[in-house]
Amino acid sequence: MLPFDVIEYKERVKKVKASMEEQGLEVLLITDPANMNYVSGYDALSYYVPQGVIISTNLEEPVCIVRLQDLYCATETTWMSQENVIPYPDKYLWEPKNLHVMDFISDFLKGKGLHNKKIGLEMDAYYFTAHWYHRLEKCLPDATFIDATSLVNWVRGQKSVRELEYMQIAARIVEKTMYNAIEKIMPGVRERDVAAGVYHDLVEGTGVYGGEYPSLSPIMPAGERTAGAHFSWTTEGKYQNNQLVYMELSGCYKRYHAPLTRTIYIGQPPERVLETTKIVVEGLNTALAAVKPGVTCEEVERAWQTTINKYGLEKESRMGYTVGLSYPPVWSEDTAYFKPGEKTVLKPNMTFHMMPGMWLDGYGVAITETIRVTETGCETITRFPRELFIK
Amino acid sequence: MLPFDVIEYKERVKKVKASMEEQGLEVLLITDPANMNYVSGYDALSYYVPQGVIISTNLEEPVCIVRLQDLYCATETTWMSQENVIPYPDKYLWEPKNLHVMDFISDFLKGKGLHNKKIGLEMDAYYFTAHWYHRLEKCLPDATFIDATSLVNWVRGQKSVRELEYMQIAARIVEKTMYNAIEKIMPGVRERDVAAGVYHDLVEGTGVYGGEYPSLSPIMPAGERTAGAHFSWTTEGKYQNNQLVYMELSGCYKRYHAPLTRTIYIGQPPERVLETTKIVVEGLNTALAAVKPGVTCEEVERAWQTTINKYGLEKESRMGYTVGLSYPPVWSEDTAYFKPGEKTVLKPNMTFHMMPGMWLDGYGVAITETIRVTETGCETITRFPRELFIK
Numbered sequence: 001m002l003p004f005d006v007i008e009y010k011e012r013v014k015k016v017k018a019s020m021e022e023q024g025l026e027v028l029l030i031t032d033p034a035n036m037n038y039v040s041g042y043d044a045l046s047y048y049v050p051q052g053v054i055i056s057t058n059l060e061e062p063v064c065i066v067r068l069q070d071l072y073c074a075t076e077t078t079w080m081s082q083e084n085v086i087p088y089p090d091k092y093l094w095e096p097k098n099l100h101v102m103d104f105i106s107d108f109l110k111g112k113g114l115h116n117k118k119i120g121l122e123m124d125a126y127y128f129t130a131h132w133y134h135r136l137e138k139c140l141p142d143a144t145f146i147d148a149t150s151l152v153n154w155v156r157g158q159k160s161v162r163e164l165e166y167m168q169i170a171a172r173i174v175e176k177t178m179y180n181a182i183e184k185i186m187p188g189v190r191e192r193d194v195a196a197g198v199y200h201d202l203v204e205g206t207g208v209y210g211g212e213y214p215s216l217s218p219i220m221p222a223g224e225r226t227a228g229a230h231f232s233w234t235t236e237g238k239y240q241n242n243q244l245v246y247m248e249l250s251g252c253y254k255r256y257h258a259p260l261t262r263t264i265y266i267g268q269p270p271e272r273v274l275e276t277t278k279i280v281v282e283g284l285n286t287a288l289a290a291v292k293p294g295v296t297c298e299e300v301e302r303a304w305q306t307t308i309n310k311y312g313l314e315k316e317s318r319m320g321y322t323v324g325l326s327y328p329p330v331w332s333e334d335t336a337y338f339k340p341g342e343k344t345v346l347k348p349n350m351t352f353h354m355m356p357g358m359w360l361d362g363y364g365v366a367i368t369e370t371i372r373v374t375e376t377g378c379e380t381i382t383r384f385p386r387e388l389f390i391k
Numbered sequence: 392m393l394p395f396d397v398i399e400y401k402e403r404v405k406k407v408k409a410s411m412e413e414q415g416l417e418v419l420l421i422t423d424p425a426n427m428n429y430v431s432g433y434d435a436l437s438y439y440v441p442q443g444v445i446i447s448t449n450l451e452e453p454v455c456i457v458r459l460q461d462l463y464c465a466t467e468t469t470w471m472s473q474e475n476v477i478p479y480p481d482k483y484l485w486e487p488k489n490l491h492v493m494d495f496i497s498d499f500l501k502g503k504g505l506h507n508k509k510i511g512l513e514m515d516a517y518y519f520t521a522h523w524y525h526r527l528e529k530c531l532p533d534a535t536f537i538d539a540t541s542l543v544n545w546v547r548g549q550k551s552v553r554e555l556e557y558m559q560i561a562a563r564i565v566e567k568t569m570y571n572a573i574e575k576i577m578p579g580v581r582e583r584d585v586a587a588g589v590y591h592d593l594v595e596g597t598g599v600y601g602g603e604y605p606s607l608s609p610i611m612p613a614g615e616r617t618a619g620a621h622f623s624w625t626t627e628g629k630y631q632n633n634q635l636v637y638m639e640l641s642g643c644y645k646r647y648h649a650p651l652t653r654t655i656y657i658g659q660p661p662e663r664v665l666e667t668t669k670i671v672v673e674g675l676n677t678a679l680a681a682v683k684p685g686v687t688c689e690e691v692e693r694a695w696q697t698t699i700n701k702y703g704l705e706k707e708s709r710m711g712y713t714v715g716l717s718y719p720p721v722w723s724e725d726t727a728y729f730k731p732g733e734k735t736v737l738k739p740n741m742t743f744h745m746m747p748g749m750w751l752d753g754y755g756v757a758i759t760e761t762i763r764v765t766e767t768g769c770e771t772i773t774r775f776p777r778e779l780f781i782k
Contacts, residue, residue: 044619044620044621044622045610045621045622045623046620046621048607067620067708068707069619069621069708070619070620070621071619072619072620072750073619073621073622076616076619089707090708090709093709094725094728094730096515096540121521123520123521124487124520124522126439126517126518126520127517127518129514129515129521130512130514130515130519130520130521130523131540132515132521133521133524134514149487149522192596192601192602193595195594195601196591196592196594199587199590199591199593199594199604200587200588200590201587203590203624204583204587209626209627210581210582210583210586210627212623213623216439217436217604218604219436225467228435228463228464228467229435229463229464230436230437230460230461230464231435231436231467232603232604234601235600235602235603235644235645236599236600236601253626254626316459316480316481317459318481318484318485328720329438329439329518329720330439334485337485339481
């Protein structure tokens with residue numbers, strides 16, 4: 001049932017503990033669903049309630065704390081022994097003024113004598129609200145809280161062989177999906193029918209492998225809406241002649257993602273769209289050529305930016321980010337970015353979504369790849385013609 | 392383009408301002424994506440970055456602050472004048488130690504002379520992290536922060552005619568989807584193929600109305616996995632004879648949801664499953680009969696609990712919650728719940744997802760409805776046979 005060998009999970013925990021030690025942490029409360037999954041295997045659609053995994057130098061195994069009705073989900077998906085899966089009853093929920101799940105977690109820490117330790121919290125991770133923090137502060141007055149946002153995310157950076165296999169499967173899924181969607185786009189076709197096909201294909205998967213729901217809904221605007229970066233399909237619109245469309249999709253397998261974006265023109269594309277596409281592809285290729293171990297993220301961004309600057313274009317937003325394991329609301333791993341000032345040094349088996357999207361006046365063009373840093377350079381995990389598709 | 396008349400948005404803002412006044416707030420920073428949508432119309436897949444809507448008794452209109460690359464999305468989807476849509480550049484992102492979007496928002500408040508006011512924050516809303524709060528505290532030392540979690544959520548409680556129309560459309564979508572999925576489930580059919588059909592149908596919609604992505608992925612475990620409350624399909628599994636399946640799905644239209652759950656048995660159901668189903672349906676019907684204006688939520692829960700207790704069953708988790716407008720990670724509106732101790736009094740046009748799911752030893756049964764409180768009682772918005780489906 002487990003997507004990874006127990007030995008791989010144990011290796012991850014060891015790395016997390018090493019990183020905790022470096023940062024002087026005795027306890028780490030992990031609440032980011034992707035980080036919980038990474039160290040424990042926990043995988044369920046329950047991240048809309050508070051839950052967490054506790055790692056401590058004083059505890060042999062991680063402890064997974066979930067809602068009682070999710071106990072079976074935790075037992076089934078985690079690798080630890082049953083006593084390290086601890087359910088809390090519903091009375092800790094929906095009672096902001098009374099009991100809270102953080103009270104339950106605090107009681108657990110007290111019971112283990114960990115209430116007065118240096119405790120790392122993911123202060124800026126999705127779902128870790130200001131209120132949760134205040135409850136912990138109140139319940140654990142003797143603790144020292146230290147911001148450990150992204151501690152686990154950074155450990156996740158270099159992917160294992162198995163993780164890369166899952167991203168390859170996600171890539172095959174998104175390629176098939178993209179191919180079918182481009183095939184279907186025609187003047188008069190309803191946007192929702194293409195979107196329905198996209199979701200269908202992402203879940204159907206390919207060959208022996210089925211897909212999972214991606215952490216972000218497909219982004220697929222048409223026409224003027226391509227000028228915004230985060231529009232989806234319209235519920236009643238139809239594709240029209242002389243319209244630009246772009247689709248940012250991701251396959252997902254065992255929660256591992258491989259995003260891919262392509263731009264389509266319905267009809268004879270205007271010169272400026274062809275020109276922008278040419279520049280974006282040249283910029284992307286230059287950036288890909290710059291990727292190799294030892295290079296910093298800002299150098300990769302500079303390769304991209306210098307290329308598009310030659311043509312009078314500029315991109316103020318980041319042109320890439322780490323990608324892999326994730327839950328909603330997004331598939332970014334929130335560690336390194338291809339952006340100015342980013343000093344992170346590339347290492348083998350780091351994985352990125354290179355996102356050279358340009359949102360210009362009245363239209364947008366985006367052609368992206370999911371990539372892996374190799375021992376000597378980089379390879380794309382997604383494989384799809386790097387061009388403007390003309391329908 | 393707007394899903395509601397400007398007058399309806401203005402009415403909402405007026406109600407929010409009245410509620411702010413009651414709570415002594417001069418400024419409200421709204422960061423919950425559903426609340427942002429409710430007051431401003433803002434709708435994009437951008438809620439993975441910090442963004443917000445500011446409402447103040449000193450400001451005529453709400454002010455929507457979004458990432459620069461989402462400016463077009465905001466201009467297109469909000470009703471306010473262009474000067475009240477304010478973009479921040481990417482330099483405020485991905486720099487936890489340096490600039491942060493909350494710094495930008497603080498500067499905006501300073502510019503308007505609102506830095507020393509009583510400022511309401513959604514301290515326990517999804518996405519409002521502890522880190523965001525600390526940045527605001529640091530940037531606005533003269534402000535008084537007050538927890539205003541759910542202030543807007545409560546204003547959203549009683550739905551307008553148009554909102555109810557959207558929930559009806561979402562209900563038609565989920566009914567069609569559920570019907571097709573039940574049709575497809577057979578021994579030997581791959582779970583992912585049914586799931587692919589589910590997503591396809593949710594997006595394809597029905598008749599003139601297309602669907603949107605739901606705030607939570609379909610929950611659809613089979614076999615022993617029905618004993619967990621938040622499992623999805625498996626990527627490689629097939630349905631088998633003598634297996635229980637349940638599906639919790641929601642249609643979505645203009646971000647309004649209508650969830651529906653049904654349970655299916657493949658083969659000849661064992662007595663205990665038939666018995667549990669009978670009890671769940673009787674409990675649900677009793678609870679539905681108890682719903683009317685003036686009744687409290689705990690009374691409805693008691694009607695349900697008393698009924699199932701007669702048969703020796705007990706449900707420790709809530710059996711319903713408000714539902715309607717939402718974004719990931721869930722479709723609950725997070726206000727009133729059908730649970731013990733909940734004193735909220737029902738009013739006409741409140742909408743709930745009645746969730747009498749039982750997760751028992753080795754299996755689970757759930758049969759639910761989305762409902763509206765009427766002037767005299769209640770009606771279901773979802774309409775689907777309330778029974779165990781035998782395949």
